[in-house]
Amino acid sequence: RPLGLVRAWSWIWPEQPLLVYPAPEIDGPALPEGNGEAAAARLHPLGDDVHHLRAYRRGDPPRTIAWKPTARLGNLMVREYERPQSADIVLDFHLLHGLDTEARIRRLARWVDEAERDARRYRLLVPGHPPIGPAHGAAHRHACLRALALLPGHA
Structure with a gap:
């Protein structure tokens, strides 16, 4: 708006239908661990080698808190471990008991975004x-979010 004197606007009617992805859950449990591991991997499900430090997220196991960096930085920091390559995560709508359909969709959308970020x-x-996957990447993320957006009961 030059000099704030005039404002121009218009309604828009897209010629193509739009698909709105579900809004991810704001706060919730951490991403589930991979289900494709053998029994030996269950002994140390997070892996053996520290990969990096990151800020604490609600739901992170207390045993992963890195106390020295936390004291030095003043923020809770957790150790992220190198995960075995075969640790595929299974995000199953049916296993989210106690949540209504919309809450399940929002949690799965959050977990899809977390899995992509990681x-x-x-x-x-x-x-x-x-079933969609296992895979990762932009195309896989879009396929998953599309499936969540098209679930019955999603408003």
Whole structure:
């Protein structure tokens, strides 16, 4: 708006239908651990080698808190471990008991985004849709969010 004197606006009617992805849950449990590991990996499910430090997120196991960096920086920091390559994550709509449909969709959308951010392979299982994945990357993320957006009961 030059000099704030005039404002121009218009309604827009897109010629193509729009698909709105679900809003991810704001706060919730951490991303589930991979389900593709053998029993030996269950002894130390987070891996053996520290990969890096990151800020604490609600739901992180207390045993992963890095106390010395936390004291030095003044913020809770946790150790992230190198995960075995075969640790694919299974995100299953049916395993989220006690949540209504919308809350399940929001939690799964959050977990999809977290898995992508962490470059983890994941599989999405939702009713009325064949399994998606395991994979990761932009195309896989879009396929998963599309399936979540098209679930019945999603407003």
